[in-house]
Amino acid sequence: MSHRTAAFASPSEGALPPRTSPFAAPGAVVAVAALGCGLLTARPILVGLGGVGPGPVLVTLFSALLAVSLLWPARGGADPAWRPIPVLLLGVGAFALGRLLTGGPVAAPAATPFVIAVNSLAAVAEEAFFRRLVYGALLTGGPAAALLGSSILFAAVHVTVYGAWVLPLDLAAGLLLGWQRQASGSWAVPAATHVVANLLVVL
Amino acid sequence: MTEVRAAGRRRRRFGVGVGLAGLYGAVVLATGLTAGHPVRPLLDGAGVTTPYRWVKPPWYVGSANVKPTAGHTDITFVNGVSPLIGVNSPDSQVIINLPAGALPAHTGDNVVRASFTPIDPAKVGKVAKPNRADGNAYRVDMTYQPSGAPVTRIVTSGNIVMVVPDEAAKMLYSPDGKQWTELPTQILGDPNTVGSAFNTPGYYLVDTAIPAFANPNAGKGTKRTVGIVLVVVAVVLLLGYVVPTALKRSRAAQAEAAGRRRRTVKRHRR
Numbered sequence: 175m176s177h178r179t180a181a182f183a184s185p186s187e188g189a190l191p192p193r194t195s196p197f198a199a200p201g202a203v204v205a206v207a208a209l210g211c212g213l214l215t216a217r218p219i220l221v222g223l224g225g226v227g228p229g230p231v232l233v234t235l236f237s238a239l240l241a242v243s244l245l246w247p248a249r250g251g252a253d254p255a256w257r258p259i260p261v262l263l264l265g266v267g268a269f270a271l272g273r274l275l276t277g278g279p280v281a282a283p284a285a286t287p288f289v290i291a292v293n294s295l296a297a298v299a300e301e302a303f304f305r306r307l308v309y310g311a312l313l314t315g316g317p318a319a320a321l322l323g324s325s326i327l328f329a330a331v332h333v334t335v336y337g338a339w340v341l342p343l344d345l346a347a348g349l350l351l352g353w354q355r356q357a358s359g360s361w362a363v364p365a366a367t368h369v370v371a372n373l374l375v376v377l
Numbered sequence: 378m379t380e381v382r383a384a385g386r387r388r389r390r391f392g393v394g395v396g397l398a399g400l401y402g403a404v405v406l407a408t409g410l411t412a413g414h415p416v417r418p419l420l421d422g423a424g425v426t427t428p429y430r431w432v433k434p435p436w437y438v439g440s441a442n443v444k445p446t447a448g449h450t451d452i453t454f455v456n457g458v459s460p461l462i463g464v465n466s467p468d469s470q471v472i473i474n475l476p477a478g479a480l481p482a483h484t485g486d487n488v489v490r491a492s493f494t495p496i497d498p499a500k501v502g503k504v505a506k507p508n509r510a511d512g513n514a515y516r517v518d519m520t521y522q523p524s525g526a527p528v529t530r531i532v533t534s535g536n537i538v539m540v541v542p543d544e545a546a547k548m549l550y551s552p553d554g555k556q557w558t559e560l561p562t563q564i565l566g567d568p569n570t571v572g573s574a575f576n577t578p579g580y581y582l583v584d585t586a587i588p589a590f591a592n593p594n595a596g597k598g599t600k601r602t603v604g605i606v607l608v609v610v611a612v613v614l615l616l617g618y619v620v621p622t623a624l625k626r627s628r629a630a631q632a633e634a635a636g637r638r639r640r641t642v643k644r645h646r647r
Contacts, residue, residue, distance in 0.1 A: 201618065203617070204613065204614060204617030204618055207613050207617060208613040208617070211609045211610060211612075212609065215602070215605055215609045215610075216603075219603075255386070255387045255390045256387065256390070256391060261394065264391075264394050264395065264398055265394075267398070268401050269401075271398075271405075272401065272402060272405040275402065275409060312617075314624075315616075315621060315624060319616075319620075326612070327609065327612065327613060327616075330608075330612065331609060333605055334601075334602045334605050334606070336437070340408075342404050342407070343404055343408045346397070346400050346401040346403075349397050350397045350400075350401045353394045354394070356390075357390055357391065357393075357394055
């Protein structure tokens with residue numbers, strides 16, 4: 175077994191699927207990643223479909239994204255350099271500082287239970303997708319490629335929703351969340367950070 | 378020795394995290410300074426909305442705006458005198474405070490209904506240039522109940538407070554929503570909360586000197602979104618297929634070259 179294959183067969187997040195599994199089909203993860211990114215990017219179009227309003231569409235989209243990301247065999251995750259708590263605190267601290275720096279009365283939906291639930295679902299689903307599925311898939315190119323690639327895609331899918339001016343902001347946020355994934359060895363840490371970051375906006 | 382190296386690596390990795398946190402802070406600050414309006418620390422979730430509730434949201438607010446609704450509050454007279462009271466629109470973006478006795482008594486009625494109706498500012502008179510409307514316009518109606526007769530004057534001035542999305546310039550008043558008159562305006566606490574005297578029902582609006590934040594992508598709509606979707610999917614495919622394939626070929630070529638070198642060295646040794 176090569177060292178790279180051994181890294182995929184992380185005991186913390188599961189081993190490589192057998193060759194016969196449809197998950198192991200060449201390019202299957204790429205197709206799923208492309209579909210997920212495509213759907214996230216197409217959000218402005220999707221929320222206008224069906225005439226049911228954005229709520230049900232977003233809940234369906236993020237639920238599906240979360241389910242697919244969790245069902246997909248995870249790769250990587252061995253050799254965490256740090257325990258989750260300090261990594262989590264650093265990320266949360268950065269986002270809290272960001273909230274203080276940005277200030278101002280804009281950008282917070284009314285903190286209804288539904289809005290809080292959807293924001294949290296979106297955060298967890300996006301992290302499961304970008305920091306578990308996409309990051310894991312890109313690990314074939316090494317940790318740096320996984321970090322950079324998942325961050326670029328994370329920033330790119332938000333452009334249609336918020337405009338091109340968010341690219342640097344979301345790229346920086348993606349790098350920080352990706353580093354948390356790398357340093358802690360788990361996508362749960364960036365997911366928790368992302369949930370807190372979203373709550374900092376609405377609460 | 379190995380433990381010392383491992384500890385050094387761990388410290389370096391955490392240092393990378395601190396550096397990325399700093400980079401994020403710098404980008405947030407730079408974005409906030411250049412965007413022309415406050416930004417969110419992480420743009421995500423159920424779409425962009427603001428705490429401000431728009432009748433017609435601007436482009437950067439997105440689809441999850443909670444539209445304000447019209448509403449009313451009944452003010453009951455006590456011993457024939459209107460009480461000291463504060464009434465507000467359902468979205469709390471307009472608040473009117475009235476001192477005791479502010480509303481004149483009306484024969485046969487003992488209640489005044491204060492109604493608030495948020496209006497898209499594009500549907501009322503235009504604000505004098507170079508300023509623009511800052512958030513919604515509001516129509517404030519006051520009627521005696523049960524007769525329904527309008528309250529036409531206030532005996533003692535109250536005050537009206539409006540919360541707006543951008544830094545306010547002046548509060549404006551119009552009896553019919555066509556021509557605006559500037560009111561003496563006070564900034565209350567922060568530049569997004571302004572107050573003035575309240576002397577009569579009618580239309581109220583706040584203006585701002587801050588230019589509208591133009592949508593850099595305006596007019597491109599669905600075609601542009603589809604274009605970006607295609608680009609993102611192409612990037613994923615590139616990252617997923619092309620780059621790994623190129624890397625694999627490169628590694629295979631390197632391994633082959635190394636193998637050739639080893640074979641050559643072995644032959645020479647023999």
